[in-house]
Amino acid sequence: MRVTVGKGSCGIAAGAGEVFERLERDGVKPAVTGCIGMCWLEPIVNVGDKTFVRVDAEAAGEIGKYIRGEENGAERYAIRQEDLDNLNAQVRVALRNCGVIDPENIGEYIAREGYAAAEKCITELTPERVIEEIKASGLGGRGGAGFPTWFKWNAARGSKGDKKYVICNADEGDPGAFMDRAVIEGDPHAVIEGMMIAAYAIGSDEGFVYVRAEYPLAIIRLDIALRQAREKGLLGKNIFGTGFCFDIRIKAGAGAFVCGEETALIASLEGERGMPRLKPPFPAQKGYLKKPSNINNVETYANVPWIIRNGGAAFSAMGTENSKGTKVFALTGKIKNGGLCEVPMGRTIRDVVYGVGGGIKDGKAFKAVQMGGPSGGCIPAELADTMIDYRTLAATGAIMGSGGMVVMDGSTCMVDMARFFLDFTCKESCGKCAHCRVGNRRMLEILERICAGDGREGDIELLSGLAEQIKDGSLCALGQTAPNPVLTTLRYFKNEYEDHITHKKCTARQCKPLLTYSIDGAKCTGCTLCAKKCPSGAIAGEVKKPHRVEREKCVQCGKCAEVCRFGAVEVD
Amino acid sequence: MGCNCAESALSVDTALLEPYLAEYGGAEGGLISLLQKAQELYGWLPADLLINIARRIGVKPAKIMGVVTFYTQFRTKPAGKHLILLCQGTACHVNGSAGIEEAVREYLGVDEGEMTENGLFTYNNVACLGCCSLSPVMMSGGKTYGGLTKDSAVRILKEIERGEAV
Numbered sequence: 001m002r003v004t005v006g007k008g009s010c011g012i013a014a015g016a017g018e019v020f021e022r023l024e025r026d027g028v029k030p031a032v033t034g035c036i037g038m039c040w041l042e043p044i045v046n047v048g049d050k051t052f053v054r055v056d057a058e059a060a061g062e063i064g065k066y067i068r069g070e071e072n073g074a075e076r077y078a079i080r081q082e083d084l085d086n087l088n089a090q091v092r093v094a095l096r097n098c099g100v101i102d103p104e105n106i107g108e109y110i111a112r113e114g115y116a117a118a119e120k121c122i123t124e125l126t127p128e129r130v131i132e133e134i135k136a137s138g139l140g141g142r143g144g145a146g147f148p149t150w151f152k153w154n155a156a157r158g159s160k161g162d163k164k165y166v167i168c169n170a171d172e173g174d175p176g177a178f179m180d181r182a183v184i185e186g187d188p189h190a191v192i193e194g195m196m197i198a199a200y201a202i203g204s205d206e207g208f209v210y211v212r213a214e215y216p217l218a219i220i221r222l223d224i225a226l227r228q229a230r231e232k233g234l235l236g237k238n239i240f241g242t243g244f245c246f247d248i249r250i251k252a253g254a255g256a257f258v259c260g261e262e263t264a265l266i267a268s269l270e271g272e273r274g275m276p277r278l279k280p281p282f283p284a285q286k287g288y289l290k291k292p293s294n295i296n297n298v299e300t301y302a303n304v305p306w307i308i309r310n311g312g313a314a315f316s317a318m319g320t321e322n323s324k325g326t327k328v329f330a331l332t333g334k335i336k337n338g339g340l341c342e343v344p345m346g347r348t349i350r351d352v353v354y355g356v357g358g359g360i361k362d363g364k365a366f367k368a369v370q371m372g373g374p375s376g377g378c379i380p381a382e383l384a385d386t387m388i389d390y391r392t393l394a395a396t397g398a399i400m401g402s403g404g405m406v407v408m409d410g411s412t413c414m415v416d417m418a419r420f421f422l423d424f425t426c427k428e429s430c431g432k433c434a435h436c437r438v439g440n441r442r443m444l445e446i447l448e449r450i451c452a453g454d455g456r457e458g459d460i461e462l463l464s465g466l467a468e469q470i471k472d473g474s475l476c477a478l479g480q481t482a483p484n485p486v487l488t489t490l491r492y493f494k495n496e497y498e499d500h501i502t503h504k505k506c507t508a509r510q511c512k513p514l515l516t517y518s519i520d521g522a523k524c525t526g527c528t529l530c531a532k533k534c535p536s537g538a539i540a541g542e543v544k545k546p547h548r549v550e551r552e553k554c555v556q557c558g559k560c561a562e563v564c565r566f567g568a569v570e571v572d
Numbered sequence: 573m574g575c576n577c578a579e580s581a582l583s584v585d586t587a588l589l590e591p592y593l594a595e596y597g598g599a600e601g602g603l604i605s606l607l608q609k610a611q612e613l614y615g616w617l618p619a620d621l622l623i624n625i626a627r628r629i630g631v632k633p634a635k636i637m638g639v640v641t642f643y644t645q646f647r648t649k650p651a652g653k654h655l656i657l658l659c660q661g662t663a664c665h666v667n668g669s670a671g672i673e674e675a676v677r678e679y680l681g682v683d684e685g686e687m688t689e690n691g692l693f694t695y696n697n698v699a700c701l702g703c704c705s706l707s708p709v710m711m712s713g714g715k716t717y718g719g720l721t722k723d724s725a726v727r728i729l730k731e732i733e734r735g736e737a738v
Contacts, residue, residue, distance in 0.1 A: 009702065013715075173699065175664075178700075179703045272603075338663075
């Protein structure tokens, strides 16, 4: 019986390493798999077709007994049917092998028709025919913009030059997104095979994967996969006995969000500061070392082998009129079942949040979902029936983005959320354009002021005006989209801005300077804990008698509410 | 007047870097990889080392400084033995990473990017570690710690200290 332990980054953080060791000590020889996407159930152990979840060392002992056919208590850890149904309701194209195969064993990838698509392309199809198939699939760039993949390939193919490059953008920088990490950790060969097919289509013999340095495990797994592919002759010279030659190198990023932008990524590959430049010329014309280069995202490449094997028509049969196929999302925040999922385009936000995600944590009310990271926006709960489709999402002011979905409940302050994203953009702006460098900084200062209770009349208009100017005055997508989190929160949650500015209130109770603390005399037991912890000596009262907060001394740090064991501190 | 600091003895042993100077020094686009190797070897990038690298590979020190200061990974100050990376991604932010940072800062008694007096810790905020479903998260020594509370974050730091004391 095949036994597997999910050892993606999240599984390992949840304790999969200890579980793996325990099983080995018990004489079981488990195999490693990547992340199946059910991160909230990690660590996950599969025995044949039975799945055990939230496995700890003790549970691993019971599973060992189950495998040996002894009496055991493993059933307690068996996955619930509804979680299994949720998994089965997904349509897995890019994630087809994640959590199923051992990413460190090329044999398992090949056994699931791996490299069959590359072989078909290289030995049977012309490059033009390959590009036709990708065109028929309607595949769009999964990094966020959804630009037609075939168009990029065709342009790179059409560019004159004896040397061309294929580049995979694995600089997944959106905070709250980890789709690409999971794909590389769980199924690195799918990305390699997709790049091989792209290389054949455009006429390239050399490729790069530009991976974030924050993803050490992805780099290790990719390196192993590349070595195994070379050993099998799938990378290198005369692949499949044809004259086709191709190899891939890994370049680790050094921590700069803007390097997700393709011209900045190329500058970084060249060893320079990662500053975007004006397009045209597009990378397909002049890319790495000024040679024609094709850049796609990890998920885009991972879809390619499936499309070749099943036909472009099978891919375009899924989805909506202008968004074909499936999309992987990372579901996080105040969600019950956080993790990774893949659904066909055309499902609604509600399907994902309530269907796959199981709804909001602790039964609270759904307030909004943030999509598209710092370039995206907050979509309010009223628009939960919005279809997942590039155009429909763009109409809300957010974007599809790379696939991060951060779910929020009533405890998230939307003004603070906008401030959070602008703080990020300010730190990550490369500094080339004044509007992005200075304009975003000014917007951040205004938002910080509002959150600190010093908002003024006219701030909302000032923010809106600045936002429009930054959009117009920035060269790359980072700057052009930086105001989106502010614009969408202004559009859907203007009342929260007004509450902060006019009434000096934060209804989500997140902006500490706007909060007032008081002690409910009926609940206070006079234990003195809050008085001891208060850094400004603002709490007065005698032992075993109700205490009170002296407003003029209070610095709104919230320590009293945090330490009170009787829920006597009221925050307003 | 030229700078003579590189003439005197360097703060680190550059012999260790020799194989990488040969591998990346002349290679197209090899500068970032070379700097990453140097930081891996020495833990940080002292100014005299950077000037030495510039001289060896034939580029201006200003260009190297330009690259070093552009990317957050590079450090121009020594770091503690244990680098604590505190995730400040969206999911972690929504789930209370600000409070975790407060607790870590209070316990270590240093600001972001500073080294503790005993040289054990440096903590850095990072944009996103990509383990969002376990938020809030921090990473140290390649290990990711998820589902943090203020208490558990401090407990982990104490455990690392205990490991060092043995």
